[in-house]
Amino acid sequence: MNRCTHCDLKTNHETCPLCHAKVGAQATQVQGTLYPAYDTKEYRTKTRISRLAIFLGVLTVLICLAINIIVLPEFLWVFYVAVSVFYVLILLSHTILSRSHLGGKIVAQVVSLTILLLVIDLMSGSIQWSVDYVVPFLIVGGILLMSIIILKVRLRWGGYVSFLLLMLALGFLPALFYVAGVATVLWPSIVAALFAMTTFSAIFLFANRAFKTQLGRRFHI
Amino acid sequence: MDQWYKIDNTGKIFHAVSSATNSSVFRVSMILKETIEPDCLQKALDIVAIRFPTLTVRVRKGVFWDFMEYNDAPLHVKKESDYPCAPIDTKSNNAYLIRVLYFDRRISVEIFHSLTDGGGAVEFLKTLVYQYLILKGESVAAEGAVLLPEDPPNKEEIEDSFERYSTGRSEKRSGSRGEKAFQIKGTAFNPLGINVIHGVVDASGLNAFAKRHGTSLTGFLMSVLIHVIHTEKMTRGKSEEKVAIALPISLRRQFPSMTLRNFFSVANIGAHVDDHVTFDDIIKEVTGQLKERTDKEALQANINRFVSLQSSLWTRLTPVVLKYPAMRLGFNQFGERAKTMTLSNLGNVKMPESMAPHIERMDVVLYPTRNSPINCGLVTLNDQLTITFARSIEENDIITAFFRELRRLTGFEIAIYSNDWGEET
Numbered sequence: 001m002n003r004c005t006h007c008d009l010k011t012n013h014e015t016c017p018l019c020h021a022k023v024g025a026q027a028t029q030v031q032g033t034l035y036p037a038y039d040t041k042e043y044r045t046k047t048r049i050s051r052l053a054i055f056l057g058v059l060t061v062l063i064c065l066a067i068n069i070i071v072l073p074e075f076l077w078v079f080y081v082a083v084s085v086f087y088v089l090i091l092l093s094h095t096i097l098s099r100s101h102l103g104g105k106i107v108a109q110v111v112s113l114t115i116l117l118l119v120i121d122l123m124s125g126s127i128q129w130s131v132d133y134v135v136p137f138l139i140v141g142g143i144l145l146m147s148i149i150i151l152k153v154r155l156r157w158g159g160y161v162s163f164l165l166l167m168l169a170l171g172f173l174p175a176l177f178y179v180a181g182v183a184t185v186l187w188p189s190i191v192a193a194l195f196a197m198t199t200f201s202a203i204f205l206f207a208n209r210a211f212k213t214q215l216g217r218r219f220h221i
Numbered sequence: 222m223d224q225w226y227k228i229d230n231t232g233k234i235f236h237a238v239s240s241a242t243n244s245s246v247f248r249v250s251m252i253l254k255e256t257i258e259p260d261c262l263q264k265a266l267d268i269v270a271i272r273f274p275t276l277t278v279r280v281r282k283g284v285f286w287d288f289m290e291y292n293d294a295p296l297h298v299k300k301e302s303d304y305p306c307a308p309i310d311t312k313s314n315n316a317y318l319i320r321v322l323y324f325d326r327r328i329s330v331e332i333f334h335s336l337t338d339g340g341g342a343v344e345f346l347k348t349l350v351y352q353y354l355i356l357k358g359e360s361v362a363a364e365g366a367v368l369l370p371e372d373p374p375n376k377e378e379i380e381d382s383f384e385r386y387s388t389g390r391s392e393k394r395s396g397s398r399g400e401k402a403f404q405i406k407g408t409a410f411n412p413l414g415i416n417v418i419h420g421v422v423d424a425s426g427l428n429a430f431a432k433r434h435g436t437s438l439t440g441f442l443m444s445v446l447i448h449v450i451h452t453e454k455m456t457r458g459k460s461e462e463k464v465a466i467a468l469p470i471s472l473r474r475q476f477p478s479m480t481l482r483n484f485f486s487v488a489n490i491g492a493h494v495d496d497h498v499t500f501d502d503i504i505k506e507v508t509g510q511l512k513e514r515t516d517k518e519a520l521q522a523n524i525n526r527f528v529s530l531q532s533s534l535w536t537r538l539t540p541v542v543l544k545y546p547a548m549r550l551g552f553n554q555f556g557e558r559a560k561t562m563t564l565s566n567l568g569n570v571k572m573p574e575s576m577a578p579h580i581e582r583m584d585v586v587l588y589p590t591r592n593s594p595i596n597c598g599l600v601t602l603n604d605q606l607t608i609t610f611a612r613s614i615e616e617n618d619i620i621t622a623f624f625r626e627l628r629r630l631t632g633f634e635i636a637i638y639s640n641d642w643g644e645e646t
Contacts, residue, residue, distance in 0.1 A: 001636065008628050010636045017418050017639035018621040034327050035640035036302050043412035099312040162282035217225055221285045221537040
């Protein structure tokens with residue numbers, strides 16, 4: 001073993017792990033090294049890619065904001081860009097590139113698309129077509145897609161339960177919009193809520209005992 | 222085998238607070254005398270995994286609480302390539318929150334803290350190494366010191382002992398946040414990662430030295446730590462704040478339990494140090510506080526507080542989406558704010574005599590957090606105490622000062638080695 005004269009300690013390293021002073025050649029250890037050599041470049045690249053994506057998104061919005069203010073200050077179209085950038089970031093980082101659960105990806109898509117549509121609709125004057133028609137059917141589509149996947153994956157459905165429950169809860173969002181006076185057309189909201197209730201009832205009545213057991217666990221207090 | 226478990230009282234907190242800078246993953250390792258054979262280790266793990274049903278689980282999301290469920294996917298041993306205590310990516314780990322790693326002569330078990338504490342992790346590692354040595358054809362026996370892989374899991378091993386020992390008396394924490402302790406600041410590693418520095422020292426010699434100074438091994442090392450942190454603090458001109466070391470205490474000694482789940486409490490041991498306070502004064506203060514805070518009554522109050530906090534109907538009926546941010550806030554305001562560093566001593570690990578010749582020593586790595594970027598783990602095996610500092614910042618002044626001071630005070634030889642994370646050449 002080498003000795004660091006500064007720290008008065010023994011070490012097998014070439015440089016002292018504490019003060020970094022050169023203490024001699026790496027001891028030809030009978031024992032070998034106990035840690036792997038790390039490829040920090042790989043770690044850095046991973047961090048940089050995600051930071052770069054966020055930076056590019058922010059830069060795009062800032063450039064558009066500048067152009068918007070200079071060219072057409074009376075109409076702030078930059079919000080369309082900002083919300084689209086937000087959606088693209090979710091799409092890339094979560095839906096496409098991440099290894100998140102498929103159920104989570106569906107929920108994230110429904111939620112981020114809902115936000116995108118609400119903002120676009122709001123920018124056009126008043127929230128109307130999004131809450132009246134598109135959002136309710138988007139949620140119905142999400143529930144339907146999740147149900148089909150659960151039927152297809154059969155044995156591995158356990159991981160989808162929380163996400164399905166979340167989607168079913170989202171099914172009542174359009175009805176809430178209607179009650180709050182944000183939405184003006186009733187029937188799509190009713191369709192979404194009914195679809196959520198029907199899906200839940202169907203699963204509860206026809207699914208095997210395992211699903212009910214899962215429900216019990218998910219709601220344990 | 223469709224078993225499920227509620228997450229224990231302490232474990233719930235780790236679910237709420239874990240993040241990229243707080244992995245909540247700790248590591249226990251054994252360094253053997255010979256290079257590890259991966260195939261043999263895998264076979265051993267396949268046998269041992271069934272014996273520890275509360276560790277080989279997946280975590281499912283619940284509305285009011287998350288929960289753990291039996292996981293039938295294969296749990297693979299992996300050659301170590303990442304830094305210690307890196308966050309566990311459940312996707313690439315078949316949804317497990319535990320990983321078994323090997324590198325050269327080292328077998329490491331890294332566990333997300335919601336599954337178990339140091340005591341449970343050590344039992345798992347002991348059984349794993351025992352089975353590994355058996356499969357290697359070594360003549361070893363359990364000698365009552367290892368949980369046998371072929372035995373069925375005992376009911377007591379999977380219990381939440383907090384519930385068993387809670388006397389039901391609601392003892393609430395005072396509303397105030399308590400005194401803020403000195404917090405170590407530094408430059409986070411880029412890329413994020415953890416540097417570990419181990420110091421190996423003669424355990425019985427150091428223990429006897431501590432006894433001569435009227436304290437325990439933990440008390441002595443804690444006093445050295447407080448002393449060097451104070452010196453470091455003075456260089457930053459922060460003389461008012463006290464230095465407080467959080468000490469996790471296994472409750473199994475005072476409240477007999479065979480549980481392999483979390484069953485520990487934390488005592489903050491602190492001292493206001495100024496230029497007139499001598500090292501002996503620090504030892505006296507630390508030793509006194511250690512006695513007071515590890516007293517059975519004090520620990521009982523902690524158990525009751527833990528249980529009453531989480532068993533109130535209000536807490537139970539709040540959805541996790543609201544509960545977790547509140548728990549994070551509590552953790553940062555009450556837990557992290559009141560300590561400078563965590564020091565955990567897993568004690569002198571008892572191994573069968575027949576296994577001792579095959580194992581050199583053990584170490585434990587405690588994940589650092591944003592507010593506690595340096596943590597310290599102690600464990601003794603084969604009369605070798607390994608002191609491990611894990612840090613997420615570039616600055617290592619406190620660690621350097623600690624080892625130099627320990628050497629100067631005791632005169633014992635200390636062998637240092639590191640994983641060199643962040644030490645660019």
